[in-house]
Amino acid sequence: MARLKSCPPLAIQSGHDGWLFDESGRRYFDSVSSWWVNILGHTNQRITEAIVKQANELSHVMLGGCTHEPAVKLAERLSLRTGKHLGHVFFASDGSSAVEIALKQCFHAKSIQGQTARSRFACLRNSYHGETIGALSVTDVPLFQDSYRALLNDTFIVASPDNRANNEKEALKALSDLLEEKGHELCALIIEPRVQCGGGMSMHSVDYLRQVRRLTRHYGVYLIADEIAVGCGRTGTFFAWEQVSKIDWPDAVLLSKGITGGNLPLSVVLSSDEIFESFLSNDFTRGFLHSHSYTGNPIACAAANVVLDYFDEGLEKTIHQQTNYLSHAFSRFEGDSRISALRQCGMILAFEVNNAGENFAERFHLQGRAHEILIRPIGNTVYLMPPYVLTQEVADFLADAIAQCLDAVLS
Ligand SMILES: Cc1ncc(COP(=O)(O)O)c(C=O)c1O
Structure with a gap:
């Protein structure tokens, strides 16, 4: 609770597909499926x-x-x-x-x-x-x-x-x-x-x-x-x-x-x-x-x-395709000296940030907000567990946003 001043909670008003919207209408891609639960995105009509x-x-x-x-x-x-x-x-x-x-x-x-x-x-x-x-x-x-x-x-x-x-x-x-x-x-x-x-x-x-x-x-x-x-x-x-x-x-x-x-x-x-x-x-x-x-x-x-x-109805095939979108988008991080152990298993992708510094997880999370993603590293491990709603475009957006967060947090 003591951290609420430096990291106030986001007041989320609605969610649709992979996106969450706050009270002022700003959007955030839920890159961790809200603690890994919203696997089909938010407000799925059939459900x-x-x-x-x-x-x-x-x-x-x-x-x-x-x-x-x-x-x-x-x-x-x-x-x-x-x-x-x-x-x-x-x-x-x-x-x-x-x-x-x-x-x-x-x-x-x-x-x-x-x-x-x-x-x-x-x-x-x-x-x-x-x-x-x-x-x-x-x-x-x-x-x-x-x-x-x-x-x-x-x-x-x-x-x-x-x-x-x-x-x-x-x-x-x-x-x-x-x-x-x-x-x-x-x-x-x-x-x-x-x-x-x-x-x-x-x-x-x-x-x-x-x-x-x-x-x-x-x-x-x-x-x-x-x-x-x-x-x-x-x-x-x-x-x-x-x-x-x-x-x-x-x-x-x-x-x-x-x-x-x-x-x-x-x-x-x-x-x-x-x-x-x-x-x-x-x-x-x-x-x-x-x-x-x-x-x-x-x-x-x-x-x-x-x-x-x-x-x-064949969701595994879709997951397989989206797994490839994710690999493709994040291949740009291979060899990036600021990170190590880029790895993936299905729709889980993770890497460690080298020399991450104090309070890295919180600082990265806040940068995520500024770049329209909801993301919560575990220590210096940055990970994505997105809902199964990815297109190549969205996967590229996530990789761009994370690259910008890294630039900002490590600069
Ligand atoms: C592997 C695993 N087991 C158990 C739990 C506990 O589940 P819950 O938070 O619903 O109690 C979690 C939650 O993150 C989990 O990841």
């Missing part, structure tokens, strides 16, 4: 119509003892997209809740199976999985954790693979060593497949993930793929995991953010038959207990069903 239609029919009913078509349809469509390997869906309303639910499910399933010593989790160095107590416990960002350290669970932090460091072999060795030594205490490893977003957009290969799947299976540790940021087409395929295997899935996959196109809060935990069946019992204490008021809200599910319609 708005579906929301209105659903609100006029059934705005909410509890999923305890009731069910409804939008939730069933969404669950079945998501399950189909995993080839029914993850055929069970638990609904919540935000990413952190999905992480909590997945952690609880993995722990509870293992303990029902008699593996009561498996009460700990592992995550990657620099990972970000949310900020509720459980989610923050499997996050490794000191800025968010330090003040709450006393409240957090003791998580194993394992070396993070990072293309910039060319260290996948070492990261796998560290994971393998941890599993060998402490695997019997672990119920699950949580990772973001392909890109650790909140941890500074570090990227890794599909091969690394294949090895992670092999190792976690070998040591009987559940694997949770947090696709809250990287899912819904962000890395090029609906699920990032599809690039790893269409048969050998993690034990749980989480989606949120883009699932409603940024229109309503919703998250889902997809899980395996093994996890689901652990809870099949008439004994209540063996049931999976997570009571959540807004679970499966029909309006949010209706919005998500429209997002899935877009994917059924």
